[in-house]
Amino acid sequence: MRKTSKSVSLILSVVKWVSLFAVSLALVLFFLLWLMLSRLGETTVYTERNLWDYNTLTEKAIAQAPRITTRYHFEFHNGDGYPSINSIIFENASKESIEALRQYIQSLGYERDPHPITSTEEWRKHGDPAAETFSLYYDAQTRQATLSMTLLR
Incomplete structure (x- = not known):
């Protein structure tokens, strides 16, 4: 039983860090795209x-x-x-x-x-x-x- 709870805890930790990385990457890409497009025609x-x-x-x-x-x-x-x-x-x-x-x-x-x-x-x-x-x-x-x-x- 203890082995299963450690595995679940590890999986949840990995999912948390992958999600945090994905959200951070999406925010950076959105900011760069916004920065590029905000200068169009100026x-x-x-x-x-x-x-x-x-x-x-x-x-x-x-x-x-x-x-x-x-x-x-x-x-x-x-x-x-x-x-x-x-x-x-x-x-x-x-x-x-x-x-x-x-x-x-x-x-x-x-x-x-x-x-x-x-x-x-x-x-x-x-x-x-x-x-x-x-x-x-x-x-x-x-x-x-x-x-x-x-x-x-």
């Missing part, structure tokens, strides 16, 4: 000081872009059905300073689209329609330069 504005956003949202090509001014920030727009866009926005930029950004994009193997749809410069990899694209925009009134990368994945 634009996140951040700087390099925000280590979490900078390291998780910034594409390598945007992170390595030359800093043409001392005042800049990053933006990440989750496309919510459209391609996501990662940008670096420079304040107080001169029209001449964006030449460094053009040279940087060219060094990555991109070519300027000779027939852009908007006033934004569009850059694509020649012969690779599946590659990400860059756009470069300069607003002379606000002196703001924006380098964006459209992510196709």
Whole structure:
């Protein structure tokens, strides 16, 4: 009889710990899923000081872009059905300073689209329609330069 009660006690202990583990795992997965889905369609504005956003949202090509001014920030727009866009926005930029950004994009193997749809410069990899694209925009009134990368994945 004692052997049976020890077996039942052991089984109940194992069931308790397995249940606790399953509930804990479900809560963690729910939290991660909620965290992922809560940012759909939003634009996140951040700087390099925000280590979490900078390291998780910034594409390598945007992170390595030359800093043409001392005042800049990053933006990440989750496309919510459209391609996501990662940008670096420079304040107080001169029209001449964006030449460094053009040279940087060219060094990555991109070519300027000779027939852009908007006033934004569009850059694509020649012969690779599946590659990400860059756009470069300069607003002379606000002196703001924006380098964006459209992510196709």
